[in-house]
Amino acid sequence: MNIRQNLTKFKNKVLDIIFPNGFSCIFCGREIPQGDICDRCTEKNIFNTGNRCQLCDTPIKEGNIVCDHCKSHKRAFKSVSCPLLYENEIRSSILKFKSDGAKYLAKPFAKLIFDRLTTDDIQFDIIVPVPSHKKTIRKRGYNPARVLADELSLLTGKPVADILIKTVQTKNQKLLNFNERQTNLENSMTITDANFVKGKKVLIIDDIITTAATVNACALLMHKASEIYACAIARRSL
Numbered sequence: 001m002n003i004r005q006n007l008t009k010f011k012n013k014v015l016d017i018i019f020p021n022g023f024s025c026i027f028c029g030r031e032i033p034q035g036d037i038c039d040r041c042t043e044k045n046i047f048n049t050g051n052r053c054q055l056c057d058t059p060i061k062e063g064n065i066v067c068d069h070c071k072s073h074k075r076a077f078k079s080v081s082c083p084l085l086y087e088n089e090i091r092s093s094i095l096k097f098k099s100d101g102a103k104y105l106a107k108p109f110a111k112l113i114f115d116r117l118t119t120d121d122i123q124f125d126i127i128v129p130v131p132s133h134k135k136t137i138r139k140r141g142y143n144p145a146r147v148l149a150d151e152l153s154l155l156t157g158k159p160v161a162d163i164l165i166k167t168v169q170t171k172n173q174k175l176l177n178f179n180e181r182q183t184n185l186e187n188s189m190t191i192t193d194a195n196f197v198k199g200k201k202v203l204i205i206d207d208i209i210t211t212a213a214t215v216n217a218c219a220l221l222m223h224k225a226s227e228i229y230a231c232a233i234a235r236r237s238l
């Protein structure tokens with residue numbers, strides 16, 4: 001082995017320590033020379049880049065501007081940015097991040113969100129993570145939205161504001177209709193200082209977005225903000 005090969009080996013070892021997920025695809029685990037996502041996953045249309053609802057970012061038919069859900073439900077946020085579609089490998093990878101202690105995935109996920117926010121030209125002053133109940137945090141070891149917020153803060157230089165608190169654990173939300181779910185969520189959270197967001201542009205961050213009921217409930221609590229945007233790693237189609 002020559003000096004050059006030795007140096008490359010050393011560099012890769014250092015990068016492995018700094019980036020434990022380095023050089024293996026964050027979705028399928030396949031080894032890659034560099035980056036976070038392999039060519040095969042990139043080619044599978046995992047990105048949420050087709051025609052989408054201008055408000056909640058869900059994929060919609062070409063020619064439509066807003067989805068049926070947003071037409072019938074008032075949104076307290078201006079727009080949502082989700083770089084990926086919540087399907088197959090993306091789904092397993094996010095579940096690993098949320099429930100299996102794969103906290104290191106926050107870094108590449110936040111980078112994907114950051115790139116999408118840049119493309120969408122979203123300007124904001126503070127990042128507010130969707131809160132988790134303390135019992136859920138104790139079980140998981142962390143709040144995935146908070147960990148993502150920290151990584152996004154490093155990329156953007158914008159501070160994280162933990163002003164929302166989850167006071168009640170919300171379970172079996174799937175059994176409720178949208179309005180019941182919305183009310184249930186609103187009653188399960190509280191804001192520590194409603195005036196803190198006054199006149200500020202807020203970016204709410206979550207891991208996955210489906211009906212956008214959670215981010216909408218968060219946005220309603222921060223109604224004093226001048227503008228509210230939301231983002232997440234992936235979007236489940238409505």
Ligand SMILES: [Zn+2]
Nearest residue numbers: 025028038041
């Ligand atoms: Zn892959």
Ligand SMILES: [Zn+2]
Nearest residue numbers: 053056067070
């Ligand atoms: Zn929509």
